[in-house]
Amino acid sequence: MSTIKDVAKVAGCSISTVSYALNNDKRIPDITADRIKKIASEIGYFPSAAARNLKKRNTDTVLVAISDFGGPVYHELLDGIHYQLAKNGYTMIVSTGVSSDNLLKERSADGAIITDIHISDETLTQLAKNFRPIIVLDRSLKDTNIYNMTIDNHAAMFELTKDIISKGYKHIAFVHGVKDTYDNSTRFSGFLEAIQKANLKLVKEYYGNFTKPSGVIIAHEILKATEQIDMLVCANDEMAIGIIETLQQNGKEIPKDYGICGFDDIELSSYISPKLTSIKINHFEWGKAVAKTLVHLLKDEDVITKKEKGILKIRESY
Amino acid sequence: MSTIKDVAKVAGCSISTVSYALNNDKRIPDITADRIKKIASEIGYFPSAAARNLKKRNTDTVLVAISDFGGPVYHELLDGIHYQLAKNGYTMIVSTGVSSDNLLKERSADGAIITDIHISDETLTQLAKNFRPIIVLDRSLKDTNIYNMTIDNHAAMFELTKDIISKGYKHIAFVHGVKDTYDNSTRFSGFLEAIQKANLKLVKEYYGNFTKPSGVIIAHEILKATEQIDMLVCANDEMAIGIIETLQQNGKEIPKDYGICGFDDIELSSYISPKLTSIKINHFEWGKAVAKTLVHLLKDEDVITKKEKGILKIRESY
DNA sequence: GTGAAAGCGCTAACAC
DNA sequence: GTGTTAGCGCTTTCAC
Numbered sequence: 001m002s003t004i005k006d007v008a009k010v011a012g013c014s015i016s017t018v019s020y021a022l023n024n025d026k027r028i029p030d031i032t033a034d035r036i037k038k039i040a041s042e043i044g045y046f047p048s049a050a051a052r053n054l055k056k057r058n059t060d061t062v063l064v065a066i067s068d069f070g071g072p073v074y075h076e077l078l079d080g081i082h083y084q085l086a087k088n089g090y091t092m093i094v095s096t097g098v099s100s101d102n103l104l105k106e107r108s109a110d111g112a113i114i115t116d117i118h119i120s121d122e123t124l125t126q127l128a129k130n131f132r133p134i135i136v137l138d139r140s141l142k143d144t145n146i147y148n149m150t151i152d153n154h155a156a157m158f159e160l161t162k163d164i165i166s167k168g169y170k171h172i173a174f175v176h177g178v179k180d181t182y183d184n185s186t187r188f189s190g191f192l193e194a195i196q197k198a199n200l201k202l203v204k205e206y207y208g209n210f211t212k213p214s215g216v217i218i219a220h221e222i223l224k225a226t227e228q229i230d231m232l233v234c235a236n237d238e239m240a241i242g243i244i245e246t247l248q249q250n251g252k253e254i255p256k257d258y259g260i261c262g263f264d265d266i267e268l269s270s271y272i273s274p275k276l277t278s279i280k281i282n283h284f285e286w287g288k289a290v291a292k293t294l295v296h297l298l299k300d301e302d303v304i305t306k307k308e309k310g311i312l313k314i315r316e317s318y
Numbered sequence: 319m320s321t322i323k324d325v326a327k328v329a330g331c332s333i334s335t336v337s338y339a340l341n342n343d344k345r346i347p348d349i350t351a352d353r354i355k356k357i358a359s360e361i362g363y364f365p366s367a368a369a370r371n372l373k374k375r376n377t378d379t380v381l382v383a384i385s386d387f388g389g390p391v392y393h394e395l396l397d398g399i400h401y402q403l404a405k406n407g408y409t410m411i412v413s414t415g416v417s418s419d420n421l422l423k424e425r426s427a428d429g430a431i432i433t434d435i436h437i438s439d440e441t442l443t444q445l446a447k448n449f450r451p452i453i454v455l456d457r458s459l460k461d462t463n464i465y466n467m468t469i470d471n472h473a474a475m476f477e478l479t480k481d482i483i484s485k486g487y488k489h490i491a492f493v494h495g496v497k498d499t500y501d502n503s504t505r506f507s508g509f510l511e512a513i514q515k516a517n518l519k520l521v522k523e524y525y526g527n528f529t530k531p532s533g534v535i536i537a538h539e540i541l542k543a544t545e546q547i548d549m550l551v552c553a554n555d556e557m558a559i560g561i562i563e564t565l566q567q568n569g570k571e572i573p574k575d576y577g578i579c580g581f582d583d584i585e586l587s588s589y590i591s592p593k594l595t596s597i598k599i600n601h602f603e604w605g606k607a608v609a610k611t612l613v614h615l616l617k618d619e620d621v622i623t624k625k626e627k628g629i630l631k632i633r634e635s636y
Numbered sequence: 637g638t639g640a641a642a643g644c645g646c647t648a649a650c651a652c
Numbered sequence: 653g654t655g656t657t658a659g660c661g662c663t664t665t666c667a668c
Contacts, residue, residue: 051645106367369661
């Protein structure tokens with residue numbers, strides 16, 4: 001490992017001159033700077049992040065904490081965030097689980113974007129004292145240094161449900177994802193508002209965890225239900241897909257026996273039969289908007305955060 | 319931001335005592351250690367990664383560089399790597415594009431796992447001089463400090479092709495992914511070996527880039543082909559799916575008009591109709607094995623690296 | 637059992 | 653235009 005000292009030695013100058021040259025300080029004439037850069041590259045020198053971070057008290061890095069790499073919804077979000085961050089000269093690191101905790105606590109980044117329900121509100125507010133800014137995408141959390149840029153689930157689900165009702169469905173059940181999460185609560189509230197405005201009553205509620213397997217289990221409960229149900233509004237696509245598959249395997253037809261819809265518009269949803277009606281979120285654009293906001297925040301500029309809108313994708317499942 | 323000095327001040331001791339206490343050095347009696355830990359937590363102190371990394375000259379962090387978050391194959395790999403790394407007390411950071419370059423150059427991690435064809439062999443060998451170990455998953459590269467843990471594409475594709483031939487297919491075309499990549503070359507070579515051993519000749523080669531859209535384009539070329547083709551062996555599932563869809567939209571039946579197969583066994587492959595025959599890679603186990611090897615390497619222990627095997631999944635597409 | 641002090645590799649204020 | 657130097661926040665050697 002070569003250090004700045006090695007470069008200085010070879011170049012026959014002081015380490016500060018090397019530092020200035022490498023950081024394009026205008027005080028160093030181009031001829032000198034070029035010579036030093038050439039030497040640095042010859043001996044394979046690159047400044048150490050650890051040393052620079054310690055001295056400058058910043059990392060030029062942004063952390064994105066996600067719940068897991070397993071779900072189908074993060075790809076475009078991350079691509080969008082990275083696209084915008086790179087454009088602004090920031091490095092993006094992505095982490096999950098205990099790695100996120102470590103990185104956050106030890107301030108391995110200048111700012112963070114959080115979409116991981118496993119990190120508690122308390123942890124976040126505690127963190128936000130030393131570490132700012134933090135943008136949360138998966139909850140509504142008021143605190144200094146914490147900014148909310150969630151999806152407008154309520155409005156989107158309200159529209160979807162209105163459309164369902166307009167098609168004549170009257171015996172509607174709701175399939176919940178993980179309870180007490182922002183996504184589940186707000187999707188449910190949008191649904192409820194539409195139901196109530198139409199003077200309909202909620203026939204039944206099922207409780208899953210946003211995964212396909214939980215949809216499979218719920219489908220079996222649906223098959224045993226004594227209530228009349230003609231429509232299943234699901235808090236996300238993955239559960240909806242598990243339900244569709246299982247219902248079909250048990251001789252039911254969609255949308256003849258049950259109408260169904262999801263949320264997220266994951267890729268699979270346009271492949272299954274019938275194609276699933278859902279709410280599309282443009283995750284790439286959302287990611288770009290979030291990153292752009294974070295960059296402003298990192299520069300201590302004022303920002304106005306707004307919710308990301310979903311787009312109704314009406315297909316064949318009801 | 320509180321530092322170790324603040325803790326020392328409150329505790330009425332020196333910073334070295336604080337450091338010892340927080341790092342569970344046995345010289346500090348439990349009573350003192352507990353008191354110091356309590357104070358640290360009260361004032362919200364956490365050691366700075368930058369300072370610790372600089373002093374200790376290591377980060378306890380592993381970098382995983384991937385090409386993009388867009389493809390469907392990385393989730394389980396990353397989950398597997400993270401699972402094993404966390405178990406061994408390492409923090410995992412994931413990066414892509416220019417962020418990977420920055421992180422690698424500046425030694426923001428102790429070791430790296432690379433599966434990003436955008437990083438050149440030259441860059442990697444250059445990097446490996448300052449930064450070790452590096453495990454590559456997407457190429458075959460011999461160099462000090464660089465270890466190869468690729469998928470045994472050749473063997474898997476050889477088996478698949480033998481099965482195809484045994485079903486009586488004689489007019490076989492190959493659909494390439496990105497040229498000169500490890501995955502494409504080795505999958506093609508396994509295919510070729512089986513074809514040649516059966517004294518069959520390769521009817522036609524198509525060139526895509528591992529994505530569904532490139533499959534769509536190729537399907538249109540297939541429809542215009544003058545050669546007789548009854549089987550399409552694709553270098554991955556995504557291209558195969560693009561081809562199937564497009565062929566079907568143009569009135570062709572699979573597997574009646576064309577047999578087809580893929581590689582990777584992505585989730586979608588068991589949903590489409592007909593279900594795609596493919597090679598399944600257990601990405602989670604692969605990730606675990608890779609991480610386990612890296613941990614050994616980080617401890618300067620000897621390792622034997624082996625290729626990950628694929629499993630033939632015969633379904634309905636030929 | 638505890639503390640003083642050196643030093644990791646940089647940046648940047650200051651001096652010349 | 654260049655060099656000297658302090659110091660970022662830690663860990664760890666060496667005294668006591």
